[in-house]
Amino acid sequence: MEDPVSLPRFVRAAARWTLLLFLGLLWLFDINGSPLYGTTPVLTGALFAAVVLIPGRLPLRWRAGIVGAASWAVTFAVVPGDSWARFSTWGMLETAVLLWVLMLTVRRVQPPQLAMAEGALLSTAVIVMPLRIIAGTEALTFSFLLTFVVAAAIGLALYLRVLDARRIRAVDAVRQSERLELARDLHDFVAHHVTGIVVQAQAARTVGATSPQEVEPLLASIEQAGAEALASMRRLVQVLREDERTVARPAEGFTELTALTTEFSRTGPYVSLRVAEAARGARLAPEVTTSAHRVVQEALTNVRRHAPSAASVLVRIGLVAGCLEVTVCNDAPAHGGHRGAPTGGHGGFGLVGLRERVEAVGGNLRAGPLPQGGWEVAARLPVLSMTGS
Known part of the structure; x- marks a missing residue:
């Protein structure tokens, strides 16, 4: 699922293209200087950038190890003054790629010991x-001088890693x-049943001794109550698993919404x-x-x-479409780039918990700006049945 407090998709795309443009300019700089400084940086910079940028399943830790070891290999293979000297200059693109991979590694690679080792490399x-x-x-x-840059x-990268944690x-x-909260609520619900x-x-x-024909409806009611209790218990077990999604709490119909609004x-x-x-007729x-x-x-809190x-x-x-749809929208003006969106902090984490609740009961949640201004939060939740069906 999308993280409500993560950067918008267009911001991530803009940052990605800006990075590619910057690296491309550095490569052109290396190409322009190759007659004077050598051809090695043109090749190593392009190869290292390809290893890091080309999509694939190769984990970051492997990519970092490859470019770090390859850079060391090029350095060891060169002795200033020999016949390789004119091919052995380091380039702007290679340096930028290594620094970028260094930051990604220190920030994201797990465990920290591996991040330290690859960061040192x-x-x-x-x-x-x-x-x-x-x-x-x-x-x-x-x-x-490069030590200060590194x-x-x-x-x-360490600062960003702390923020991530x-x-x-x-x-x-x-x-x-x-x-x-869900565990407490389902406990109360199951106890009721x-x-x-x-x-x-x-x-x-008691009735069976005098009116056997009236036992059947009571048994049917017992069966239904037991089935509902078991269904709620299954949802509880799913929610309490460490890696499962979570949610919910019983209320009495929509009567509380009137008081809330x-x-x-x-x-x-x-x-x-x-x-x-x-x-109102949905069960x-x-x-x-x-x-x-x-x-x-x-949504009202936001x-x-x-x-x-x-x-x-x-x-x-x-x-x-057979689901209960709950929609909350406001008419906050869109001027100044603000549309009443939760920008992080408690509001953002509130949406995280809300999404957990909705998805745990089999629903889905979306939140975003409206074209005419304002912000909308909408959820679709499953319906057991309709009254009388």
């Missing part, structure tokens, strides 16, 4: 490059909170609630009902936090 490969064409103290001077790249912990905390089963079983024993309208923009009659699992309630609650200029909010609940 790539760092030293960059630092010793001047030895390919320069001898004596001049080579040491260039290597010393240190800056490593420092930035913090964000992962925050998302995990949200998911764990959802798991615990089990209590009903016990009461009906006792009634069946009314309370929100007192301190924020006016909220219009529209519940289709078909939706929903308790956790699905609560997921619908939480979609509305989280309006308060991120769209204070919104004049009104529309909440619609209806049936679409």
Whole structure:
């Protein structure tokens, strides 16, 4: 699933093309200087860039090891002053690719020990490059200057790695909170059904002695209650697994939504609630009902936090393609690039937890800007059956 707090797709695409353009310009610089500085950087830079950029299943740790070892091999194969000297200059593209791979490796490669080892390989490969064409103290001077460049790249990568780790912990905390809440809710729901089963079983024993013909309906009710309890328990087991998606909490129909929207309208923009009659007649699992309630609650919270200029909010609940559709949209103006979107922080992680809830009960969630301005959050949730069906 898409991460609600990740960069938009067009931003990632723009960054990717900017990087490719920058590397292409460096390669043209190497080609232009090849009559004077040698042809090696034209080849090594292009080959290293291809190893890193060409899509494939080769993990980053392997790509980093390949370019680092290859760069070291080129450096060791060259002795300044011999017949290879005119082919052995290091180039701008090769240096940029190695620094870029160094940053990616330090930031992303797991475990940290492997990231440190490959980071050392790539760092030293960059630092010793001047030895390919320069001898004596001049080579040491260039290597010393490159050390600062390498240190800056490593420092930035470590900072980004720390930010990534913090964000992962925050998302995990949200998911764990959802798991615990769902466990409590399903415990209450299953306890309710089990209590009903016990009461009906006792009634069946009492009625059976005098009116055997009335036992059958009681047994049918016991069977239905048991099946619903088992279904909820299966959802609970799935949610509590460490790697499974999570969700939910039972509510009583859509009655709580009226109170929720009314309370929100007192301190924020006016909220219009529209519940289709078909939706009122749908039979929903308790956790699905609560997921619908939480979609509305989280969306209204995001309006308060991120769209204070919104004049009104529309909440619609209806049936679409056999699913319960819950839609919340605001009319915040789109000027200044702001459309009432959650830009991170608590709002972003709130959408993470909300998506976990919705997907755990078999639904899906989408959130995004509206063409005319404003922001929309919409969820589709499964329906057990229609009343009377």
